[in-house]
Amino acid sequence: MCWQLQEAKNKLSEVIQAAQKSGPQAITVRGRETAVILSAEDYRRLTMKSGSLVSFFQASPWAEVELDLTRSKDVGRDIEL
Template sequence: MHTWQLQHAKNKLSEVVDRAVQEGPQVISRRGVETAVVVSVRDYRKLVAPK
């Protein structure tokens, strides 16, 4: 899992999405605090699938 500063992630959104698809979840931090995660649709569906 790679961590991106928010401003850098905004500037490189296409790369963040590509990496989420290829490498897995990408963490976004704001002011040094992990705030959000970008995940691929495939990974998201696994997370929300009924067990």
């Protein structure tokens, strides 16, 4: 649901309950979404670390692809200045 800032301020308890029951609640200022109220559970789930970057890449379907990482011996071209 979307709440105007003034309404959200007046009904903060209701906004928090809605976030716990129905999910994130957007707050608008002059018709533009500017903030979101989350339940503590949703926040923990979003910010929880779920492994290392190395394990993420190891689990990738591209982990077995061989890449040619050798550097080119080309020195470039001569340019007259």
